[in-house]
Amino acid sequence: MSYSVAVRALCEFTAKAGDLDLRFTPSPSAQQGIAGHALVASRRGAAYEREVSLSGEYRNLHVRGRADGYDAERNQLEEVKTFRGDLDLIPANHRQLHWAQVKVYGWLLCQARELDQVRLALVYFDIVSQRETIIGETFTAELLREFFERQCERFIDWAEQDLAHRSARDQALGELRFPHANFRAGQRPLAEAVYKAVGTGRCLMIQAPTGIGKTLGTLFPMLKAMPTQSLDRVFYLTAKTPGRRLALQALETLQTDATTRPLRVLELVARDKACEHPDKACHGESCPLASGFYDRLPGARQAAVEAATLDQASLRDIALEHGVCPYYLGQEMARWSDVVIGDYNYYFDLNAMLFALSVANQWRVGVLVDEAHNLVERARGMYSAELDQAAFKAMRRVAPAALRTPLTRINRQWNALNATEDTASPQGGLNHNQAHYRVLDAPPAKLLSALHNAIAAITDYLTEHPAGLDSALQKFFFDALHFCRVAELYDEHSLFDMTFRPGRRGASVSTLCFRNVVPASFLAPRFEASRATVLFSATLSPSRYYADLLGLAANTPWIEVQSPFTADQLSVHVAERISTRFRERSASLSPIVELMAGQFARQPGNYLAFFSSFDYLEQVAGVLRERYPEIPMWVQSRRMDEPARQAFLERFTATGRGIGFAVLGGAFGEGIDLPGERLIGAFIATLGLPQMNPVNEQLKRRMGAIFGAGYDYAYLYPGLQKVVQAAGRVIRTPQDRGVVHLIDDRFTEPRVAGLLPGWWR
CATH class of the missing domain: 3.40.50.300 (P-loop containing nucleotide triphosphate hydrolases)
Incomplete structure (x- = not known):
């Protein structure tokens, strides 16, 4: 049985050594890289071949890939690498990897075309100056064959192990x-x-x-x-x-009866949750888990595949045992796992x-x-992408003097956009606590040009001052990169909008947003x-x-x-005489509290009450607490951390009594499981409709133009989805019984009722 591997994957496995080094490197974007490759190829002669497909065999290993280009007249095979800044700052282990790739391609070419020798060239292309630096050397086919076979030998034990694993896995899954x-x-x-x-x-x-x-x-x-x-x-x-x-848990259950674990399972977690040293930078001179990372990676990788299931805790244990970063070990194991679970x-x-x-x-x-x-x-x-002018101004005040000119240009172009709004305002500016919102017909070309220039200038500065990575400057740099990249994707499925608010000394400041509407x-x-x-x-x-x-x-x-559930399991009531519309909320407080207290008196137990906002939630909770202090209650706070959320859920015990107050669409509206007596009912005092504001109105208009159903797509469907999810917390098993109160007269409207689950009726 043959094992197929890409040239890049082979070389990354065999040729990487030394430290993990994630210090600032001025790498081009993907689009810039593609453009750079195309420009290099356009400078070559008519005989130049682009994207040369190559493959070869070594024992049971099939190696494949595409070399960037081959000049038959000069017998030169090229591997193009785009960069910006100082070529000397490209780490040595990166260059080693580049040479490994071009040497493997060199042997595959010699073998395919029966060449005795070939000149190999690494073409480093600076996307700013558009200059090429070519580092070339002529190799005999025999030397390249020996290099190729050494790489394959380093990989082949792993490949055979992986083949054996796949065979055992497939047999086990068949059974x-x-x-x-x-x-x-x-x-x-x-x-x-x-x-x-x-x-x-x-x-x-x-x-x-x-x-x-x-x-x-x-x-x-x-x-x-x-x-x-x-x-x-x-x-x-x-x-x-x-x-x-x-x-x-499901994968654990599926493999419970297996004599061996046929699956390699990996849980991916966010970098900030996996980082062991958040106070250190990701390079060998700062973090001990980055120092010698690639030298210790083979041992950690072997231990990881033998562990089979790599949840966050297991992966961390293995990483620390081998002295490597847990997060980047997880990134490596994504290449060798059968099932990957992640965001x-x-x-x-x-x-x-x-x-x-x-x-x-x-x-x-x-x-x-x-x-x-x-x-x-x-x-x-x-x-989507966003830039905030207040944050930019704060960063600009402390930015290095060398960046003053490009940042000033951004400020000037940004203020010119703001001036358009100031001119449109009767007072020539913004009143206290007043905010304006505008959608522009097209992205601001001059501001984008200024951003591109600043990105280049910051790149050059950080290249020369790698230790000068101020956090505010770094954040602006990456935000601006993302903003400009999303700007390149702008089309009818996005909006470019500006939100204005009062700034210092009466001048308005704005937030710029490329807002995706239809992904x-x-x-x-x-x-x-x-x-x-x-x-x-x-x-x-x-x-x-x-x-x-x-x-x-x-x-x-x-x-x-x-649905396996039946209508007699869930009693659904519509409070058709109560309106939760914003202008009628004050009048709704007393009826909602009386409805909740009445239900609790008839059937004491655990309930969840959902509201459209924290303000509304707190108003109802206050009235209930005042009138019925004997009813236990607990309330979702505005910024609950993980322990607080867990404590909230732990109040729902099988023998408990009380009402938990939560915001619809928040942490407790879906994804929680409270079966049996842990939850016997829910009150949903809202249709869940997104807030009517200028942004959502623009979404409605844009989706109306594209799909012809703007209100439904922007408001009705997203809102009722939250209602059904929240109500779904009540009935979790065929044995559960419960009640749901839908509190708003609009639930009786046919087009709203038609979007609720059929088994409710």
Whole structure:
């Protein structure tokens, strides 16, 4: 059985040595890199070949890749590396990796074209000066063959181990059985739909009620399909930490009866949660876990694959035992794990690691997107960018003198934009506590030009002063880079807007935002790159809304799994004489409190009460506390940390009594599991509609122009999705019984009622 590996992956495995070094390096963006490669190629003669596909064999190893270019007349094979700044600052271990790649390509070329020798050239292209520095050397085919075989020998033991693992994994998954005696109601059709989607190679949307076991019901068929569909990896993507925990638990359950663990499972966590030394910089001279990282990586990597399941704690233990950084060990193990569990951003955002690895290594992947209704807002955030003028001004006051000119130009262009608003205002400026909002027809070309110039100047400065990375300057630099990159993606699916507020000495300051409205065009390539992506949630309707905004193909199937719950399990009441509209909230306080107190008196137990805002929540809680002090209550605070959230949930005990107050759409509106007597009811005092403000009104207009349903897409569908999710906390198992009070007269409207779960009626 042959093992296929890309040239880059082979060399990264065999040729990296020394420290992990993440000090500031002025690397070009992906677009600049592509443009630089194209410019270098355009300077070559007519005989120059671009993107030369090469491959070769060594024992059971198949090595493949594409060299950047070959000049047959000069018999010169080139590997192009773009950079900016001082070439001498490229670390030695990076250069070593570059030479390893071009030497492997050199042998593959000599072998393919029967060459006795070839000149190898590393072409370092400065994207600022557009000058090339060529470092070349002629090698005989024999020397290159020996180098190639040494790299393969270093890798082949690992490859054979990996092949043996895959064979054992596929055999075990072929024999995998569902871990329970029976499927829950709804689980079997869910699993069958996922398995069919992978078999036919298409995406799938599934709406399935909370409590039927969607995590296990989707992972099981995806894993069963791994050997039959030759999947290399399965990615389980979540919006929140509880989703990762449920996936890890499901995989533990699936492997409980196995004599050996057939799966390598990895949990990816954010860098700030994995960092052992947040007070130190990521390089060998500062952090002990970065010093000699690549020298100790092989031992840590071997220990990690033998551990099989690498949750956050296990990965940390192995990393510290071998003296390497846990976060970057996790990044390495993403290359060698069968199932990777992580946040949406690892596959869907601009710099998504899992997506990049899949493309570079030509992996066949299956993707599971948990609680997929969250992906709309999360993806909008991934493809949006913001710059705040007040933060810029504060940074500018303490910036190095060498950057005064480019930063002054930004300030001048920014103030010119603000002046447009000042002119439009009757007072020629902003009143106290007054804010204005504007959408511009096109991005401001002059300001973007000034930002690009400043980015170049800051890059040069930091290249010359690597220790002068002031935190405010660093933040502005990366914010500006992201802002300019998102500006390149601007189209009809985005807005460029400005929000103005009073600044110092009466002058207005603004926040600039490229605001993505429809992320479809950015997500569609991610779906196309997978063998199958399955998006599942209890609230994934209307299907057209999600397909439109996420960029799913028009023929993507949408199925609804029949609820295992019945109407007699959940008593749903509509308080049709109460309005929670903003102008009528004061009048609603007393009726809501009396409704809650009456329900609690009839059936004491644990309840959750959801409100549209903290202000509304606190007003109702205050009245309830005053009138009914005997009713236990606990309240979500505005900035709850993880321990406080856990303490809030721990109040819901099987023998407890009381009402927990929470904000709809917040930490307690979804993703929490309080079965049985831990939660017997919910009060939902809102339709969940997003706040009506200038930004949301612009979203409504833009989506109305694109889809013809602006109000529904901007307000109604997102709002009711939160209501259904919150109500879904009450019934978690077929044995549960509970009550939900929907508090607003608009719940009686046919188009609103039609979007609520059918089994409620």
